[in-house]
Amino acid sequence: MSAGHPSGFTMRSAALGLAFGAVLLLSGCGRDKPAAEPATPAAPAAPVPAPEPRIELSSPPAKVTNERHTGPYAEGAALNMGTELKPLDPSPVKTIRLDTTHKIIEIAPGVKFSGWTFGDQVPAPTIRARVGDRIRFSMTNRSDEVAPGLHFTAAPMMHSMDFHAAMVSPQDKYRSIAPGQTIEFEFTLNYPGVFMFHCGTPMILEHIASGMYGAMIVEPREGYPTKVDREYMIIQSEFYVKPDPQKRRIDGQPLYLLDGDNLKKAAPSYTVFNGQHNGMVKKPLPAKPGERVRLFVLNVGPSRTSSFHVVGTIFDRVWMDGNPKNELHGMQTVLLGSSSSAIVEFMIPEAGQYIMVDHHFANASQGALGLIDATAGKETNKNDIEHHNMPATATPPDPAAAQGKLDFESKCLACHSIGRGRKLGPDLAGVTRRRTDVWLTRWLQSPEKMLESDAEAKALLKEFNNIPMPNQSLTDKEITQYLKYFHWVDSQPLEMVHSAEGSH
Numbered sequence: 001m002s003a004g005h006p007s008g009f010t011m012r013s014a015a016l017g018l019a020f021g022a023v024l025l026l027s028g029c030g031r032d033k034p035a036a037e038p039a040t041p042a043a044p045a046a047p048v049p050a051p052e053p054r055i056e057l058s059s060p061p062a063k064v065t066n067e068r069h070t071g072p073y074a075e076g077a078a079l080n081m082g083t084e085l086k087p088l089d090p091s092p093v094k095t096i097r098l099d100t101t102h103k104i105i106e107i108a109p110g111v112k113f114s115g116w117t118f119g120d121q122v123p124a125p126t127i128r129a130r131v132g133d134r135i136r137f138s139m140t141n142r143s144d145e146v147a148p149g150l151h152f153t154a155a156p157m158m159h160s161m162d163f164h165a166a167m168v169s170p171q172d173k174y175r176s177i178a179p180g181q182t183i184e185f186e187f188t189l190n191y192p193g194v195f196m197f198h199c200g201t202p203m204i205l206e207h208i209a210s211g212m213y214g215a216m217i218v219e220p221r222e223g224y225p226t227k228v229d230r231e232y233m234i235i236q237s238e239f240y241v242k243p244d245p246q247k248r249r250i251d252g253q254p255l256y257l258l259d260g261d262n263l264k265k266a267a268p269s270y271t272v273f274n275g276q277h278n279g280m281v282k283k284p285l286p287a288k289p290g291e292r293v294r295l296f297v298l299n300v301g302p303s304r305t306s307s308f309h310v311v312g313t314i315f316d317r318v319w320m321d322g323n324p325k326n327e328l329h330g331m332q333t334v335l336l337g338s339s340s341s342a343i344v345e346f347m348i349p350e351a352g353q354y355i356m357v358d359h360h361f362a363n364a365s366q367g368a369l370g371l372i373d374a375t376a377g378k379e380t381n382k383n384d385i386e387h388h389n390m391p392a393t394a395t396p397p398d399p400a401a402a403q404g405k406l407d408f409e410s411k412c413l414a415c416h417s418i419g420r421g422r423k424l425g426p427d428l429a430g431v432t433r434r435r436t437d438v439w440l441t442r443w444l445q446s447p448e449k450m451l452e453s454d455a456e457a458k459a460l461l462k463e464f465n466n467i468p469m470p471n472q473s474l475t476d477k478e479i480t481q482y483l484k485y486f487h488w489v490d491s492q493p494l495e496m497v498h499s500a501e502g503s504h
């Protein structure tokens with residue numbers, strides 16, 4: 001996508017596309033067998049692999065209008081504003097808005113840099129979604145809005161959005177819009193991964209180096225196959241800065257501008273994690289000995305490679321580009337080119353501070369350093385460490401059931417488990433086999449009424465030491481979601497779905 005000859009590029013690729021389409025059509029006809037051909041005696045049947053879900057490519061043309069968003073610069077339940085990641089929002093349609101702004105960001109103490117952003121922060125908020133989700137994206141170019149005292153540092157200009165997680169025409173969806181304009185487009189996520197997004201407006205290098213990038217996590221349709229105690233997003237990027245030749249100051253500190261010469265030489269002034277020089281040294285990421293940590297690591301570049309390493313542990317599982325099908329084991333370092341990513345998982349073996357570092361030590365010395373602090377907190381049972389290597393509780397594909405799972409984990413785990421035995425209340429594995437939906441619905445609506453009137457409920461109360469289950473004040477919608485979750489649990493092999501250990 002150079003600034004060169006966009007129209008020539010489009011025409012050539014359109015012509016190529018036509019020719020290629022014709023070849024596909026022809027070969028497709030040749031391969032069709034006559035329907036009446038007699039079946040040949042079959043060799044012993046090999047297990048048939050589960051069919052791959054269809055790739056979904058429909059995406060209506062992008063819409064560009066002159067109506068501008070006002071209010072917050074970033075919106076959407078799937079957005080994560082910081083390093084610590086929220087669990088997946090199960091809704092299958094994710095409406096996301098990231099507006100572009102020009103603002104001063106502080107990349108190291110006293111280094112106020114004239115940056116450009118998505119969602120008014122660098123890096124942009126992380127989007128978390130999963131395969132099959134529909135992304136409805138919109139963005140207003142608000143680079144012309146006057147941030148107090150700052151608008152003079154960078155004139156309003158064209159910007160755009162390029163999602164590596166999408167499969168769409170760049171000329172349509174990734175086109176540049178003028179200040180005051182809004183672009184909207186949508187697409188479906190087809191592959192799991194940790195994907196970069198960035199501004200694609202020429203000079204792309206300048207737009208990325210000024211801060212216009214972020215990560216989109218796309219989980220596999222069924223969730224990740226392992227379970228972890230902590231999830232963090234780590235984005236590595238470079239900054240190329242020089243003092244403002246006009247010597248302007250911001251809040252009493254010198255202003256820094258993009259250094260175009262060093263940018264072209266790929267000689268950064270800072271190489272950092274999550275936009276901050278040594279940021280996670282000052283604010284380490286919490287963990288506890290014995291815990292299992294999952295880092296989503298994306299190297300944005302724009303021009304250098306990262307050798308991501310954590311001192312004191314080994315990545316027992318690495319999913320290159322964030323796709324569990326690309327699994328590697330026992331890695332000390334992952335090598336990430338510009339816009340490459342990995343999900344790395346490891347144990348915290350004992351109390352200590354574990355240093356995240358780009359093992360290209362020149363980069364580390366420019367600020368690509370962070371800490372995972374596991375000094376505080378009581379050591380978890382070492383014998384338990386192995387269980388962390390067991391498969392995760394999978395996530396149900398149905399969004400209602402997935403919501404039921406999240407709710408169950410936050411509201412019911414104190415008294416119930418799935419497949420880990422009784423606690424204050426019964427183990428709920430198999431509950432849809434021993435009770436009807438009608439019974440379960442009535443129970444969840446009002447356990448106290450059931451305990452008065454229903455013989456089975458009375459028997460259960462007796463079995464559980466006459467401790468009545470408190471009314472959970474659930475809405476009908478929530479009850480439906482719990483039931484869908486319980487049905488899904490009972491349709492899966494138990495070791496895939498049992499609940500997290502303990503009530504803590």
Ligand SMILES: [Cu+2]
Nearest residue numbers: 159199201207
């Ligand atoms: Cu831009």
